[in-house]
Amino acid sequence: MSPTAVSSRPSTLPARALGLLTALAVVLGIAVFLAPPLLASIGSTSYANESAIRDAFTNAFVDYWAAGQRDYTPALDQTIDYWMRFHLAKAAIALVLLAVLVTLSVLLWKAFLRSGNLSATRRSTLASTGAVTVLLALFALLLVIANIQGTFAPFSSLLSMLxxxxxxxxxxxxxxxxxxxxxxxxxxxxxxxxxxxxxxxxxxxxxxxxxxxxxxxxxxxxxxxxxxxxxxxxxxxxxxxxxxxxxxxxxxxxxxxxxxxxxxxxxxxxxxxxxxxxxxxxx
Known part of the structure; x- marks a missing residue:
């Protein structure tokens, strides 16, 4: 193996890692919004959109109140079960997305700190990309927190739809x-x-x-x-x-x-x- 090949490997591997992590982050970013309804529908009732969930919950909620019992009515239980599955799927995807974005942020800022021999434009690009990635990681963290709430207390989460x-x-x-x-x-x-x-x-x-x-x-x-x-x-x-x-x-x-x-x-x-x-x- 030539000295040139050896010296180029440290810069090539981070570039590949950055590319793979970026692609994975994009895929997960799309999946966190599109996949939960599909995953929640597996073994459960499916809903066309959020409006359909709101209507189903509203009707079930009125019937539950009229029934006057602690136990959920079948219709309400069905809606709550779907909403729990929805938030569980979203929390899981968001957690993986958070891990990817944190790793990507670390790599970007390490690259920035080692960018003394790069042009000002490339250093600026690394810094701005790193900053955006940190903000996206914070957003992913918020998604994780909110969806953990919805997973363990789906009834209260649904109340906001009334x-x-x-x-x-x-x-x-x-x-x-x-x-x-x-x-x-x-x-x-x-x-x-x-x-x-x-x-x-x-x-x-x-x-x-x-x-x-x-x-x-x-x-x-x-x-x-x-x-x-x-x-x-x-x-x-x-x-x-x-x-x-x-x-x-x-x-x-x-x-x-x-x-x-x-x-x-x-x-x-x-x-x-x-x-x-x-x-x-x-x-």
């Missing part, structure tokens, strides 16, 4: 009765069975987000400490600027996620008033 300002007399009557019961109970433990189920699931919905946000916050805090430690130990100007940028971003994200965890933990602990606020249009 048309609160509706002209449907049956749904309007149902919403009025729910609002009245929530106002009368003032958070007391005695509720009708369907309302009790809603309050419990609403608490679960926010507790899940609180736990996931707290987990993410711990990871971000650890990453923040790592960035700033490396910043203090580095003497290279470009490396310090990159580490300072990521350290600042990670610090801000850590604070944001900590607040998110605290707010949702509080909401979970006071789910009845929070649910009343939701049905009053405050969520």
């Amino acid at each position: 048309p609160m300002n509706t002209a449907d007399p049956e749904l309007a009557r149902t919403l009025t009765q729910i609002n009245q019961q929530l106002a009368d109970s003032q958070g007391a433990p005695a509720h009708t069975p369907p309302l009790d189920v809603m309050i419990t699931d609403f608490a679960r919905y926010h507790a899940i987000l609180a736990v996931v946000a707290a987990t993410v916050a711990i990871a971000l805090i650890g990453t923040t400490i790592l960035f700033w430690r490396r910043f203090t130990r580095s003497s290279d100007g470009r490396t310090r600027r990159v580490l300072a940028s990521f350290g600042t971003l990670s610090t801000l994200l850590s604070l944001t996620v900590v607040v998110l965890a605290a707010v949702n933990a509080s909401t979970a602990a006071h789910s009845a008033p929070a649910l009343a606020g939701f049905f009053a249009g405050g969520w």
